[in-house]
Amino acid sequence: MDLHVVAPLPSPAERAAVDALLDPVLGPATTWSGGARAIGADGRAARGGHAARARRDLLLPALHALMDRVGWISPPGLGYVARRLTVPPAEAYGVATFYALFSTTERPAAVIHACDDIACRDAGGETLCADLERRLGPAGHPAPGAPATWLRSPCLGRCELAPAALVTVAGEQPRAVELAPADAANVRAAVEGNPTRSAPLAASLPQLGTPGRRITGRIGVVDPASLADYRAHGGYRALARVLAIGPEQTIAEVTASGLVGRGGAAFPTGRKWAAVAAQPARPRYVVCNADESEPGTFKDRVVMEGDPFALVEAMTIEGIAVGAETGYLYLRGEYPLAEARLRHAIAEAESAGLLGPAILGTEHAFRIELRRGAGAYICGEETALLGSIEGRRGEPRNKPPFPVEVGLFGKPTAINNVETLVNLPLILADDGAAEAYAQIGTPGSRGPKLFCLSGAVARPGVYEVDFGVTLGELLALAGGVPEGRSLRTILLGGAAGVFVGPDALGMPLTLEGARAAGATLGSGVVMAFDEQADLAGTLRRIAAFFRDESCGQCVPCRVGTVRQEELLARLERTVAAGGMPDAGQLGLLRELGQAMRDASICGLGQTASSAIESALRIPGLVAG
Amino acid sequence: MSGQEHGGHTRGFELFHIFQELPARSSEIPVAPEPDPTEPVALTVDDRPVEVAPGETILDACRALGVETPTLCHAPNLTPVNACRVCVVEVEGQRTLAPACSRRAEAGMVVRTETERVRTARKVVLELLGSSVDLSLAGRHQPDGGLAGWMERYDADPARFGPAAAPAEAGERDARPTGHHHVPDGSAAETVAQPVKVDNDLYVRDYSKCILCYKCVEACGTDAQFTFAIAVAGRGFDARISTEWDVPLPTSACVYCGNCIGVCPTGALMFRSEHEMRAAGTWDESAQTVTETICPYCGVGCTLELHVQEDQVVKVLSPSDSSVTGGHLCIKGRFGSSFVNEKPGR
Ligand SMILES: Cc1cc2nc3c(=O)[nH]c(=O)nc-3n(C[C@H](O)[C@H](O)[C@H](O)COP(=O)(O)O)c2cc1C
Ligand code: SF4
Ligand code: SF4
Ligand code: SF4
Ligand code: FES
Ligand code: FES
Numbered sequence: 001m002d003l004h005v006v007a008p009l010p011s012p013a014e015r016a017a018v019d020a021l022l023d024p025v026l027g028p029a030t031t032w033s034g035g036a037r038a039i040g041a042d043g044r045a046a047r048g049g050h051a052a053r054a055r056r057d058l059l060l061p062a063l064h065a066l067m068d069r070v071g072w073i074s075p076p077g078l079g080y081v082a083r084r085l086t087v088p089p090a091e092a093y094g095v096a097t098f099y100a101l102f103s104t105t106e107r108p109a110a111v112i113h114a115c116d117d118i119a120c121r122d123a124g125g126e127t128l129c130a131d132l133e134r135r136l137g138p139a140g141h142p143a144p145g146a147p148a149t150w151l152r153s154p155c156l157g158r159c160e161l162a163p164a165a166l167v168t169v170a171g172e173q174p175r176a177v178e179l180a181p182a183d184a185a186n187v188r189a190a191v192e193g194n195p196t197r198s199a200p201l202a203a204s205l206p207q208l209g210t211p212g213r214r215i216t217g218r219i220g221v222v223d224p225a226s227l228a229d230y231r232a233h234g235g236y237r238a239l240a241r242v243l244a245i246g247p248e249q250t251i252a253e254v255t256a257s258g259l260v261g262r263g264g265a266a267f268p269t270g271r272k273w274a275a276v277a278a279q280p281a282r283p284r285y286v287v288c289n290a291d292e293s294e295p296g297t298f299k300d301r302v303v304m305e306g307d308p309f310a311l312v313e314a315m316t317i318e319g320i321a322v323g324a325e326t327g328y329l330y331l332r333g334e335y336p337l338a339e340a341r342l343r344h345a346i347a348e349a350e351s352a353g354l355l356g357p358a359i360l361g362t363e364h365a366f367r368i369e370l371r372r373g374a375g376a377y378i379c380g381e382e383t384a385l386l387g388s389i390e391g392r393r394g395e396p397r398n399k400p401p402f403p404v405e406v407g408l409f410g411k412p413t414a415i416n417n418v419e420t421l422v423n424l425p426l427i428l429a430d431d432g433a434a435e436a437y438a439q440i441g442t443p444g445s446r447g448p449k450l451f452c453l454s455g456a457v458a459r460p461g462v463y464e465v466d467f468g469v470t471l472g473e474l475l476a477l478a479g480g481v482p483e484g485r486s487l488r489t490i491l492l493g494g495a496a497g498v499f500v501g502p503d504a505l506g507m508p509l510t511l512e513g514a515r516a517a518g519a520t521l522g523s524g525v526v527m528a529f530d531e532q533a534d535l536a537g538t539l540r541r542i543a544a545f546f547r548d549e550s551c552g553q554c555v556p557c558r559v560g561t562v563r564q565e566e567l568l569a570r571l572e573r574t575v576a577a578g579g580m581p582d583a584g585q586l587g588l589l590r591e592l593g594q595a596m597r598d599a600s601i602c603g604l605g606q607t608a609s610s611a612i613e614s615a616l617r618i619p620g621l622v623a624g
Numbered sequence: 625m626s627g628q629e630h631g632g633h634t635r636g637f638e639l640f641h642i643f644q645e646l647p648a649r650s651s652e653i654p655v656a657p658e659p660d661p662t663e664p665v666a667l668t669v670d671d672r673p674v675e676v677a678p679g680e681t682i683l684d685a686c687r688a689l690g691v692e693t694p695t696l697c698h699a700p701n702l703t704p705v706n707a708c709r710v711c712v713v714e715v716e717g718q719r720t721l722a723p724a725c726s727r728r729a730e731a732g733m734v735v736r737t738e739t740e741r742v743r744t745a746r747k748v749v750l751e752l753l754g755s756s757v758d759l760s761l762a763g764r765h766q767p768d769g770g771l772a773g774w775m776e777r778y779d780a781d782p783a784r785f786g787p788a789a790a791p792a793e794a795g796e797r798d799a800r801p802t803g804h805h806h807v808p809d810g811s812a813a814e815t816v817a818q819p820v821k822v823d824n825d826l827y828v829r830d831y832s833k834c835i836l837c838y839k840c841v842e843a844c845g846t847d848a849q850f851t852f853a854i855a856v857a858g859r860g861f862d863a864r865i866s867t868e869w870d871v872p873l874p875t876s877a878c879v880y881c882g883n884c885i886g887v888c889p890t891g892a893l894m895f896r897s898e899h900e901m902r903a904a905g906t907w908d909e910s911a912q913t914v915t916e917t918i919c920p921y922c923g924v925g926c927t928l929e930l931h932v933q934e935d936q937v938v939k940v941l942s943p944s945d946s947s948v949t950g951g952h953l954c955i956k957g958r959f960g961s962s963f964v965n966e967k968p969g970r
Binding site: 075078079082088089090091092093094097098099100102103104105139140151152154375376393398540544547548549550551552553554555556558559560561562563565566567568569570571572573588591592594595597598599600601606 | 705706707708709710712720721723726741744745747748749752753755756784785786799801802803804805807808809810811812813814835836845852853854855856857858859860861862863866867868869876877
């Protein structure tokens with residue numbers, strides 16, 4: 001490949017940031033890659049080495065390095081990364097402009113991402129945005145020389161403490177602070193580098209201190225930074241047993257447990273693993289999907305922050321079971337606290353021989369690479385996620401072939417959600433544990449399940465229950481709708497889910513129960529809305545979310561999500577003016593929804609109309 | 625809950641039964657039938673039996689039966705990206721529709737191309753394209769009359785989505801921040817309309833006509849040229865074909881092979897000669913002759929199709945089924961003939 005890069009040289013800071021990441025892997029920059037001497041005036045560099053070309057997966061980390069150091073991706077900075085990795089600049093630009101956390105225009109070092117999504121907007125998010133606008137000017141348009149700018153953000157995964165904000169400050173010592181609840185004072189403190197107080201864990205995990213929880217039991221009890229503490233609470237027993245019983249028996253037990261994926265598709269985990277283990281191709285990979293970006297979802301975050309070693313152990317088990325020596329943990333970019341704790345846990349496990357070339361002295365090798373997402377809901381879709389790790393745009397791929405056959409770098413890959421994985425120690429720690437696990441829940445939905453309660457409930461947070469409790473029971477667990485207010489509707493499964501009315505409170509929270517009710521459990525979102533909620537605005541926000549998050553690859557979703565938002569705006573105007581919704585417009589919305597559901601490539605487009613249509617279907621919900 | 629309409633108005637949203645079945649997120653794992661590499665694959669399309677060679681697609685089966693299937697992003701000489709979705713068909717037993725152009729035919733498949741779901745999907749996809757992109761030159765090389773014909777066949781009416789919004793200013797679409805957009809008021813339908821990019825003597829880029837089919841990117845990249853001068857940038861509706869930082873072509877890696885022009889199905893990429901003649905109203909395909917010849921510049925022997933109007937070579941293509949070129953040329957074959965035009969006394 002003949003690489004053509006025309007840009008002035010990167011600044012010393014940019015070069016140092018990129019070199020610090022790449023030099024340990026690729027060796028120091030050479031002349032051709034922009035190292036010691038400048039590129040010729042025509043911008044043409046010699047061909048890159050195979051080593052660099054084979055490491056395109058470092059593109060996303062390299063772009064993060066630039067963002068963290070100088071706060072934006074400049075033409076010389078991007079050009080330098082492109083040269084060092086032998087990625088055509090047009091493609092590197094295509095990747096850089098795919099992610100919402102990246103900026104290809106210069107902006108202040110401090111950026112405030114204020115959540116205005118469905119849980120936050122009514123809970124003070126819009127007030128915070130208005131305040132930021134007063135102080136810092138319109139979103140994304142900082143005054144010249146301003147120390148900070150602000151942007152609206154989709155759900156930040158802290159809905160239980162709405163409104164949420166994320167503050168990032170680039171520099172030699174980059175900072176990222178999650179704030180929930182966020183207000184003018186703690187946002188300012190975070191920007192200025194002053195300490196901010198975080199809410200107590202019980203505010204995210206209201207069941208803290210109550211017994212009988214199986215997958216959240218260690219959270220708040222163990223020190224998330226201490227491997228010894230994790231082991232003292234039963235940690236790594238399952239891994240030891242898996243090493244003793246071997247991969248085949250492990251997969252058989254996971255299959256027998258009845259565990260199905262918690263990421264939304266409910267695919268049997270044992271079958272997925274067996275399919276990967278049966279592939280002749282090598283190497284194989286394990287990927288943990290920790291991109292949690294479905295609006296209203298925050299369970300994976302609470303697990304990763306509170307019990308990071310459990311995920312490290314679970315990924316190791318999965319690697320041994322399917323015969324993979326490398327696992328990628330793809331973590332959403334807006335979770336800096338979870339990132340710090342997971343990186344620490346991985347390092348601790350490495351130094352204790354629980355990760356590395358010989359796990360616990362056996363012939364099994366396994367290592368984990370943590371990769372940070374950069375603000376793209378679509379990268380939670382499994383094939384888009386693979387593309388993102390590979391250093392490409394996060395565009396879903398056509399299935400078949402499925403990742404179990406052709407996955408990461410074209411190799412067989414097992415992809416699982418965080419919650420799915422942390423069930424494994426429970427299933428594998430003891431002889432007979434899988435059978436016991438299969439007794440939890442209902443015959444169609446086995447095991448414990450995490451739900452994310454937010455909105456109009458007295459005690460929002462993550463709740464662990466067994467599959468089979470009813471929606472009403474779960475709401476009661478969270479204290480029900482606050483005193484003096486009444487329940488209007490519940491959003492199940494997130495923006496890609498459905499609204500149900502109070503008549504659905506008797507619905508058992510199982511896969512089969514949801515299916516029978518024409519609903520979905522999705523990622524476990526249960527967001528309650530009371531009579532004061534602005535539902536029309538909520539639907540508009542959902543439509544805007546999908547319009548922003550569509551990857552843009554296929555027509556039904558790329559253009560359909562735009563038309564859906566426009567149609568909702570039109571309906572809202574009609575209703576606001578006291579008019580009747582026009583039947584033609586409603587019919588068009590329905591037809592559009594059908595085409596998006598039927599003809600879109602991936603689940604994003606296929607479900608982008610789901611919540612909106614379900615709300616319009618509930619009598620009197622949106623239009624009186 | 626049943627739908628009930630009163631002369632164009634309803635008593636509220638609730639009267640509409642909006643949808644029946646909830647889609648689950650797709651993560652099924654297929655039980656891949658072991659394909660026998662020699663046996664033909666037997667399936668039915670619209671209840672008619674047909675056999676295709678292993679590895680061939682549903683589209684191949686449709687064409688073998690003469691079942692007309694619209695396609696936009698598919699090209700025989702490029703890797704399918706199946707992004708336009710205008711070719712979708714119903715495959716019995718599958719939750720969503722399948723892109724005929726890229727889904728492999730399997731033994732026993734039951735394919736339908738005329739069901740309500742297929743018709744609605746194709747119609748809406750055509751309307752979405754028609755309401756956002758200038759399709760005036762799209763699909764004009766299709767045997768079945770191209771886009772206008774399909775619009776009629778599927779009863780597509782892009783105007784249903786409202787009047788077109790004002791075009792974007794030059795460069796505005798290229799500078800949009802990812803993941804943010806202006807909240808629409810519903811009064812107009814957003815489009816990709818923008819000024820034509822004219823930054824070199826050989827060809828122009830009119831992205832108002834771009835359906836984002838990825839063909840030019842593939843032709844510039846791994847499917848032919850390996851130059852990688854252009855790629856998709858941005859996300860969602862703001863995704864666009866772009867050089868790095870939207871630099872003009874002469875600053876980019878482009879070597880003017882024109883292979884992107886050859887594959888563009890919508891006329892977004894066009895010889896500058898054609899662009900200027902169209903603007904001047906002098907472009908007249910009925911007055912053009914097409915002469916097949918061999919490129920004189922080197923020994924490879926590429927087939928050229930010279931389109932000549934009034935003694936002037938107005939564009940140069942190469943047949944996509946040519947065994948030498950696969951439809952792709954280099955700058956000399958593509959644009960070298962314009963020197964013929966300039967020779968005095970020719
Ligand atoms: C648009 C979209 C977003 C998704 N986001 C996530 C996510 O954030 N986390 C996740 O685990 N799965 C997500 N999924 C589902 C994944 O594609 C995949 O099914 C899942 O990671 C498989 O793991 P599991 O079997 O353990 O559930 C998403 C799917 C779609 C279509
Ligand atoms: S459905 Fe949407 S997100 Fe999925 S591939 Fe198509 S455009 Fe991309
Ligand atoms: S003319 Fe050739 S090199 Fe230039 S953009 Fe088109 S395909 Fe790429
Ligand atoms: S410019 Fe033409 S070939 Fe390229 S994506 Fe647009 S329509 Fe397709
Ligand atoms: S954090 Fe704001 S909606 Fe989830
Ligand atoms: S022609 Fe099949 S998806 Fe475009």
